Amino acid sequence: MCCGDSILKIFPSEIKEILIRAKMDQEQLQEIRIRVGQPLVCIYQGNEFFLYRNGTLGKERKQGFVVSRENLIETVSYVSHYSLYAFEEELKQGYITLPGGHRVGIAGKIVMEEHRIRSVKYISFLNIRLSHEIRGCAKQVFPYLIKNGAFCHTLIISPPKCGKTTMLRDIIRMVSDGNSFIVGQNVGVVDERSEIGGSYHGVPQNDLGIRTDVLDCCPKSEGMMMLIRSMSPDIIAVDEIGDYRDVEAIEAVFHCGCKLLATVHGSSMEDVKRKPLLNRMVQSHSFERYVILDHEQQVGHIQNIFDERGTRLYV
Numbered sequence: 001m002c003c004g005d006s007i008l009k010i011f012p013s014e015i016k017e018i019l020i021r022a023k024m025d026q027e028q029l030q031e032i033r034i035r036v037g038q039p040l041v042c043i044y045q046g047n048e049f050f051l052y053r054n055g056t057l058g059k060e061r062k063q064g065f066v067v068s069r070e071n072l073i074e075t076v077s078y079v080s081h082y083s084l085y086a087f088e089e090e091l092k093q094g095y096i097t098l099p100g101g102h103r104v105g106i107a108g109k110i111v112m113e114e115h116r117i118r119s120v121k122y123i124s125f126l127n128i129r130l131s132h133e134i135r136g137c138a139k140q141v142f143p144y145l146i147k148n149g150a151f152c153h154t155l156i157i158s159p160p161k162c163g164k165t166t167m168l169r170d171i172i173r174m175v176s177d178g179n180s181f182i183v184g185q186n187v188g189v190v191d192e193r194s195e196i197g198g199s200y201h202g203v204p205q206n207d208l209g210i211r212t213d214v215l216d217c218c219p220k221s222e223g224m225m226m227l228i229r230s231m232s233p234d235i236i237a238v239d240e241i242g243d244y245r246d247v248e249a250i251e252a253v254f255h256c257g258c259k260l261l262a263t264v265h266g267s268s269m270e271d272v273k274r275k276p277l278l279n280r281m282v283q284s285h286s287f288e289r290y291v292i293l294d295h296e297q298q299v300g301h302i303q304n305i306f307d308e309r310g311t312r313l314y315v
Contacts, residue, residue, distance in 0.1 A: 007102060012074035015040065018065055021055025027132060030161070034126040035304045036072050038065025046161070046295070069124075074124055079104050093116045093193065093217060101131035101198020101205035137163070137300055138170035144305045144313050145171070145289050146181045150289035151235055153254070156263040157272055158237050162293045165195050165239055166265045166308065169206055171261060172196070173306050174304030176209020187212040188233035188258075190223030196239055224249035228256055237261040242275055254286055269306065270291065285309065 007026070008015050008016050015034075024044055032045040039061055040051040049057035050064030051250040058064070079096055080087050105127035111119045145154050154171075158164035158243045178184030191197050191214055197212045198205030199216040208214065213231050220238045224246075228235050236253050238246075253260045266272050269290060272277045280288060283306040292303040305314035 005218055007098075008099075010075060010078045010098065010104070010128070012071050012078075015065075015067075015071060015075070018055055018117065019052050022057060022251065023055065024050060025059075026130065027084065029130055030132075031130070032069050032128040034072055034075060034128070036067055036069050036124045038067060040067055053279065064135070072124065072168075073170065075126060079126075088119060090217070091120050094120070095194070097194045097198060097200055099200050101194075101200070103129045103131065103194060103198070131206065132166060133169065134163075134166050134300075135173070135207065135304075136180065138167055138174055138283050141291055141302060141305065142171065142174055142306070143181055144291075147288065149182060151175055151259045152180060153260050153263070153286060154289040154291065155166065155241075155272075155278075155287045155289045156261075157266045157268070158263065158293035159295075160265060160295065162295045164293055167291070167293065167300055168239060168263050169196055172212060173188070173207050173209040175235060175261075176211040184209075184211050185234040187235045187237055187261075188224075188227035188231050189214045189237045190220050190227065191216050192218060192220050192223070194239070201262075203304060219245075220251045221245045224253055227265060228252060228258065232257055235259045235261055239263050240265065242277060244277060247277060250281075253273065260287075267290075267294065270309070289313075 009020060011314060029042060030043045033041040042049055044057060045307055050056055056095050087096050094106055098104060106123055107118055107125040108120050108123035109181055111121055145152050156164050156167055172187055173252060175182060175185050177188045189196055189208060189212060194216055197208055197214045198206045198286055202216060215226060217293040220233055224236055227236055233313050237260050264278060273282055273310045288308045294301050294303045302314060304312060306312055
């Protein structure tokens, strides 16, 4: 069987049977894309494949199983437990989170109200993204993030699909639980898109450690300030910074005694310096550690680790 029951049960029988025949390893399956009138697609072991009716993974578009409107409607019904209204707030964000932290991205006709997204109707596109925890993936990096027994302000730089969120999640778990490098810290996580904790009904489905508090579906700028005021965190963790709305909150974290653990899209320090907000932080030595990931050898491969002055630490 390719997937656990929690994933298989959201699909109609036609698609479910194809996935069972495919016999994929769930740990290597990243996405399943359903588009009305288009072939069923999956991202498996980092590559895109069309799924044929017999379960074969192939590159021939014409042989791919074509998704019907009925297939998609049935999937949406299972995902929402036959009540899209109950997921109205999540739909405004464009996704629904499933038990296990898996996420179903949704696209269709957007309904606006007073310049804000009210809902999505005529849903015609789904992207099922499987959540993967890789406990221990940060063990190689972690010693470089500690200086004199304290956690360093850290920025993880990574292109898309290179494991930055997986790495972030494991660092949060390690610093929260504590280990031989550092005593356990209170960690506040602002999980704007439910990708870090994969929360379902407010409870993280991923292991973020015993001293971690999560603000789910909360904008980063508001969330960071809320955590500072209410939860007394030692460390605040966020995914994908770079928006000017985050500036004030990020600077508040730097000045209130909290440490910041964050990620950003990029492939190098030069990439980061091209972004005015981040370049300002680089020039002022705000971050003490920069971890750069790529997928040269495998997803999450560590390309470099630098300190605040640009000295390479990783050999």
